[in-house]
Amino acid sequence: MIELNNICIRASDESKRILLDDISLTLNRGEITLLLGCTGSGKTTLLQTIAGLRPPDSGDIRLAGESMWRNGRVPKSMLLQAGLVFQFPEQQLFARNIRRELLYSLRPYRLNEAEQQQQIAETLAHWDPDRGEGKERRFQLDSSPFALSGGEKRRLGLALGTVTQPNWLLLDEPSAGLEAQSGRLLLDALLDHREAGGGAVIAAHDLDTFLPHADRVLLLRLGRVAADLTPQQLHNQPKLLMQAGIGLPPSMQLAEQLRGAGINFISTAMTPEDMAEAIISSQSCGEERTFVPAEVEDVNKPDADHDSEKNKNKDKDTITTEIDRSLLSGPANAASTTSFGDVPLPLVSDPALQARKDSKHKSSNESVMDPRLKWVLYMLLVTAAMLQQHWGGLTLTLIPVTIALGVLPRQKLMGCIKLMKPLLLFFVLSTLLSGSTLTTGEAGFQLGFSLTQAEGTILNLYRLFIVTLASLWFSLTTPYGRMVEGLNWVLSYGQKIRLPITSFALAVSLIFRFIPLLWSEWQRFSLIVRARGKAALKPNSVRIRDLGPMVIPLLMALFQRAEDMTIAMEMRKVRENAAFGVRSSLLAWSRRDTRIGIMGLFVFALLVSVRWWGSR
Secondary structure, X not given: OXXXXXXXXXXXXXXXXXXXXXXXXXXXXXXXXXXXXXXXXOHHHHHHHHOOOOOOOEEEEEEOOEEOOEOOEOOHHHHOOEEEEXXXXXXXXXXXXXXXXXXXXXXXXXXXXXXXXXXXXXXXHHHOOOOOOOOOOOOOOOOOHHHOOHHHHHHHHHHHHHOOOOOEEEEEOOOOOXXXXXXXXXXXXXXXXXXXXXXXXXXXXXXXXXXXXXXXXXXXXXXXXXXXXXXXXXXXXXXXXXXXXXXXXXHHHHHHHHHHOOOOOOOOOXXXXXXXXXXXXXXXXXXXXXXOOHHHHHHHOOHHHHHXXXXXXXXXXXXXXXXXXXXXXXXXXXXXXXXXXXXXXXXXXXXXXXXXHHHHHHHHHHOOOOHHHHHHHHHHHHHHHHHOOOHHHHHHHHHHHXXXXXXXXXXXXXXXXXXXXXXXXXHHHHHHHHHEEEEEEOOEEEEEEOHHHHHHHHHHHHHHHHHHHHHHHHHHXXXXXXXXXXXXXXXXXXXXXXXXXXXXXXXXXXXXXXXHHHHHHHHHHHHHHHHHHOOOOOOOOOOHHHHHHHHHHHHHHHHHHHHHHHHHHHHHOOOOOOOOOOOOOOOOOOHHHHHHHHHHHXXXXXXXXXXXXXHO
């Protein structure tokens, strides 16, 4: 059993957007729980929280009565009980052959060789069934996983999530990109897992596949559990899906069309086959009775029956009105869920609370520094750093960069520190190599270190370190669109002398774009590696032995992103005579920007004077 008590999680960026808001629920083994909700409702975040990959900002999550998070980590014994399959499972492949992929997933469980081979054989028998005489299986253990087709890679990714036979299967959009046969294999795996006493939580938009087989449905909206009900109850309340922005499955669509035509058809069938059987059964029960609209039947009934039917319709209208009222004006506290009968009704945030949030968001946008000012300050700081020739001047240049980084949100600041660690390691190694000396004499070869020889390298690396910190701050605090607009304005004067400003602006902005992109991809793939490696680490941390399984998929994803950007640039057909200087809604200069600009010019003049006095 997994218990979530008042779980709240906010986004790690400066928006601090609420991802999960006061989630309290209990998940039981032996059940298939379906998470439904539109994009951004919190399904993926909830799955990662259940898997022990994302620590809650507040609240507590317990597995079998014991708290999962202890001193910023989840014990390995708890991590081993959950198997999380991400939305694109094929992106986790890294090994030279399929056997190594399977063994990597099994390695944390410390099984002996016979147990490993048995679980691999059972997994392959399920996910790669025999296709008949003379046909090879798709998954040859000695073949490369990268030689598989896209659908086969996705099926292999699902197999990697089930080969460990976890107590809890956590699946994020598992049916996306699967052909019909793979979809049936997925359902069979879920049903077998439930029959064996395991629990499953599935985030999906594919109601046709999973709803008929689910035991429980959690409807998420704006990070809250808007409804907790059975599939049958959901089938009788299609408005819940419509209010959540989710389309109806075919069975519900047909039932609604029959009701809209005036046919009093009542059925909880959730598959086309069951629906067809229900229609046939209803016709056979009524023999040759012709269905007519409800209004006509009311006219032909006796007065008593007519009044009774009117009362039923009145009650029905009352129920519908009550549901609509709850959908449109729920209290701000999701814990106090309004319900009608046994079906909880979805709640939305308080309009006044939402207005305060919008006002706060608007005021925060107004306080954002103009991107043109950021570009000017960045160029002034880089220029000042390049002019410095002594340690004192460079250290003074580092002070404003440190102040700028210090005001970042804590999560982003910790991300900067993690990115700087490998860079500092590179600087140390470069310094050691540049200062190393090798002499020969009577005693043979002697390895030494010359600080004088390494001083020039250290100074240049120190300068590069300051520029890198400034670039990192700029990229993390400036959205891509605002960055491009600001750079276009800064460089617009070069158009008068026919410089290739457009291409240069795009190249520079793409370089800056890759800095936060690299960090976001690092976070994503570190989650994947932690989910497969079952390492009891703090978030965004990776063991050295897991760098291989992480770096290869990371590089492939970055190459794909680079290719996508290249295609986008080609589709835009960038030309040298593009118009610059057009006022954009992304550019809004304020008095605060003017004051900061004046202070920046003063600091730049001070740093230049320090360099001038130091050179005398």
